[in-house]
Structure formats: C-alpha cells, structure tokens
C-alpha cells in the first residue's frame with residue numbers, strides 16, 4: 082500500500098493531516114465561512130432569547146396558553162369556573178352578557194327542536210315560554226336535563242362546559258312568560274315561579 086499522499090490541488094485549502102489510518106488520510110478543511118457565521122449567530126441569538134423568554138417578561142408559549150384559557154373562560158361567560166346550579170342560573174338571568182351568550186348557544190343547538198323563539202316544535206321540543214314543564218319543577222333541574230338529556234326522547238345530553246350550561250339554561254328560563262309566534266300546547270305541569278331554591 083502506497084504511503085505517498087496525494088498532492089493537494091490547492092495547498093491553501095486542502096491541508097492533509099498527519100494521521101494515516103491504514104493508508105486513509107483526511108483533509109483538514111475549514112468549514113465555510115457562511116456556515117460558521119450561522120453557527121455563531123445561533124449562539125448569540127440564544128443568549129437574549131433565553132434571557133427574555135425564561136427570565137424576563139417575554140411571552141412564552143406557556144404564557145400564551147394561559148392567556149388563551151383565560152380568554153376562553155371569559156368568552157363562555159365568567160371569570161372562572163362556575164358551579165352549574167340554581168343560584169348560578171338565577172344570577173345569569175340578571176346578567177345581560179351571560180344571557181346573550183346563552184342566546185347564541187341556544188341559536189346554534191336548541192332552536193332546532195325548541196324553535197328560535199322557544200315556542201316548541203310539534204313532535205319535538207316542548208314550548209318553553211308557558212308555565213308548564215314536563216321535566217322541570219325548579220331552576221336547578223335545567224342542569225340535569227341539559228347535561229344528561231331525557232332518556233327515550235330526542236332530548237339528548239349536551240356536551241357543554243358548566244358556564245355554557247348556566248348561560249343556556251338562564252336564557253331558556255328567561256323565555257318563560259314571553260309570547261312565541263306559534264306556541265305549542267302546554268305540556269306537563271304548571272310550576273312555581275323561578276327561585277334560587
């Protein structure tokens with residue numbers, strides 16, 4: 082095996098190293114300048130980046146997630162989690178923002194069977210504007226009906242957050258006493274006025 086190194090074409094760039102591995106030699110070529118520039122730029126960039134996002138005010142992915150969650154809770158009507166119960170529904174009935182959110186939710190899901198104005202649909206949902214109810218005797222009953230549905234009927238349980246349940250229940254309860262365009266005949270029993278129980 083020849084030990085004679087292949088003469089480099091350009092001695093400036095192709096410097097053969099002294100090592101000789103079974104006749105195999107390697108060049109000592111420097112990395113291109115642009116490559117080294119990117120390498121150093123990355124390291125320099127990392128210093129202020131790490132300082133800003135990990136130690137200073139920088140809006141990290143985690144911070145943005147927290148902000149998004151807070152915005153979602155606010156959008157659904159509340160500064161935080163709410164217990165879906167009669168007191169919350171009664172409070173929401175006096176809160177125009179929550180009522181508006183409940184109305185919007187009603188308009189995307191419930192209107193199909195309960196009619197846009199709550200008057201009810203023949204063969205489907207009952208009239209929610211009169212004083213008669215089939216499965217409701219008090220405000221708190223809305224929660225169970227909305228979350229679990231009414232077995233054996235077209236009223237299926239809805240996948241809604243507690244805030245959404247409270248809002249839509251409040252809106253539905255607020256329809257009581259209004260005058261729908263085509264009211265369905267009363268179903269169930271006449272119940273007492275809404276109260277916080």
Ligand code: HEC
Nearest residue numbers: 190191194205206207214215216217226231234235236239
């Ligand atoms: C696919 C049709 C359908 C949709 C959609 C629907 N419901 Fe119903 N809902 C019914 C039917 C049917 C009943 C009556 C069940 C029975 O006969 O007991 C009912 C009953 C109810 C009752 C009890 C009324 C009473 O008189 O006891 C409430 C409260 C109610 N729905 C709320 C909602 C809300 C809130 C939504 C939207 C989030 C909704 N429903 C969406 C079909 C529907």
